[in-house]
Amino acid sequence: MIFEGLSEKLQNTLQKLKGKGKLTEKDVKEAMREVKLALLEADVNFKVVKDFINRVTDRAIGSEVMESLTPGQHVIKIVNEELTALMGSGQSKLTFASKPPTVYMMVGLQGSGKTTTCGKLAKILKKQQKNPLLVACDVYRPAAIEQLQTVGSKIDTPVFSMGDAVSPVNIAKAGIEQALRQGLDTVIIDTAGRLHIDDTLMNELLEIKSAVKPQEILLVVDAMTGQDAVNVAEQFHEKIGIDGVILTKLDGDTRGGAALSVRAVTQKPIKFVGLGEKVDEFEPFYPERMASRILGMGDMLSLIEKAQSNIDMNKAQELEKRMRTQQFTFDDFLDQLQQMKNMGSMSQILQMIPGMGGKQLKNIDVDDRELVYIEAIIQSMTKAERINPGIINGSRRKRIAIGSGTSIQQVNKLLKQFEQTRKMMKQFMDMEKGMKKGNKFKLPFPGM
Amino acid sequence: MNEQQPTSFFNKLKQGLSKTTKGFSDRIDSLVNGYDILDDDFYDELEEILITADVGFDMTMELLDSLKTKVRERKTDDPHIVKTLLKELIADALSVGDRNIYIEETPSVILVVGVNGVGKTTTIGKLAHHFVKRGTKVLLAAGDTFRAGAIDQLEVWGNRSNVPVIRHQEGADPAAVIYDAIHAAKARNTDILICDTAGRLHNKKNLMNELGKIFKVVDREYPEASKEILLVLDATTGQNALQQAKVFGEVAGITGIVLTKLDGTAKGGIILAIVKSMGIPVKMIGVGEQMDDLQPFNAIEFTNALLGD
8 A cells, every 4th residue: 555655665764764873964854755755645735744844854953863872763753743743732622611502513625524523523422411402504415404313313412403495594593592492501513515715605604603602613624635625724714713623534544644734724623533434433633643643653542542441441350360360261252352342343453553554464354244253153152162162072063153154164263263362362461461560551663 | 428519618617627726727827937947946846736736746756757858858948838748748647548428328327436425426416417418318326325314315416307216215235225226227218327325435345345245236137238437536635535546446446537526726636646547537527516517527628727728
């Protein structure tokens, strides 16, 4: 893949730097060329890239790197730091109005994913014990209202609409009144997608804005947007003023350089990212992680956090004990599988591991259905078989295969994998002991 | 497809592209007028213009190299020649393959694929209108059973041009919808069946496999129909569009590209790299939100509109 090629190249260049005790200006310039290329291929705006490279070069040529023992790593560190600084430091949370209802207004180009994002935002607000109301102000796109209604019913959230014959400004106003009447504390207004250069529609947004006085206007931006992201963000910000950005479709294989461009032009924080079509696939935005992604360094932090939030700590401790005593059974295995499934699809998880984006993953196809078969096979085993797989003989294998709708080969494969897993567990245990001694997750730079 | 009068087509195109064109041709003009000779600074600035048009780094370098060679051949360093030469190069890069959508041979089936939010359903609505205007009998298949509201959206478009829509409910098997639509198309002697599909990111293996299943149904049930598989790309998309084209190309055997949302300020420059590296022609471009705003693509006219006369 083109992007991976670039990050490999970047890593190679920096690898060369690593071997050197001293860096020359030429070394740095060469490395910066690769960084520039990586950023451009990631769709970061040309001007933003230029400024960025100048800043990093100045710092890298300065004394701090020259005197460092590991100049190569130091250069990467600077790149990463500057990138993160550009992206804004720390996580930016939603704000709430002092007097309810808090109104959020979603704006953006056609197809950026506003309506889907409305649903996701509502879901997150519900998790925070809020009662949101969705207001359907997209009266232009055919069936946009129906879409919002369906989204709303999926997450059990009321949707206010007045059809497509009423002006969006009036719908928005009536929506707020409705929220007040029903005692709903947050309102999310879905607006029609529009071109940033369409004055009529932009004025309509302004009218909605002055009619409902939103707490936040959130610009929804497709992560795959190219160089034009700058124009879009600039225009929306200039004409109506935005308070935050939501980046969508980040579950694709785009580098998402648009994030940098938008941030650089508006100076407004990116608050959330959309990671899929399901309502739950929505997360707060972490600048450091995005910096790593743009440079192709994986997203180890997200993975760790995902694992932490989805794995039951008590169960994990119990499992640890079992593993240490080599009593790991198929029941535990099944449990693990289910916990892993909570973390997202296999390919999603793998993508977050640094280096996995590169050649290691090129030939591996991860099929989530594989897991379904495994589950079925384990569930076709008896209790005794799950605890002691050693007793599974030929006729038992045949029964399990029939019971799970798989083949004997598949059952055999699983049994073999299970044995290997048991062995691997032991190795993991040793690793974990090491980690407890204080070497907590160190974000590794691949290839360094 | 080419029955329209060239003048009206060109004006419409120019009008639709006016925003896309503006930044681009203005910048090229001011570049050309701002320099007396073709030096490194000139090429640096041209590089910037091309990259900010999403042409991409590699393709930009390639264009600049070819440009420099051509300039050398002409033995000139007058910046004004650059515009003409660049026009030639771009038109050349975009003139690939057969740009007709096969409707002469009926029956035919058009499958429309792409990632989420590029404008597939809207494109189908406009395509239907385009064909109905030519007196063709069209049928639509609501194959996007995933996105909320997608089926209703297609139905609204169908009503606008009086074209029937074959639909199941949300969540139904898209291959089954296509199956029914094919049989309906046969029974009703339809000329063109246009199938919508759910938007899918090209890196989602399972969803791409689902697409394979739809194609199998079409091959098996409708072997007599000539097939057109259109990939819809959003002009605002950056370098990722190339990846989209590659993966969809592998899975779906794309026969043509529809480039949408060219009425914004985005230039859709990535299309150069796509057409060049994959040899798939651009067949239609979307230049607005009205029914008529889907236009057949013509490389030379497009380049003229983009770079100015």
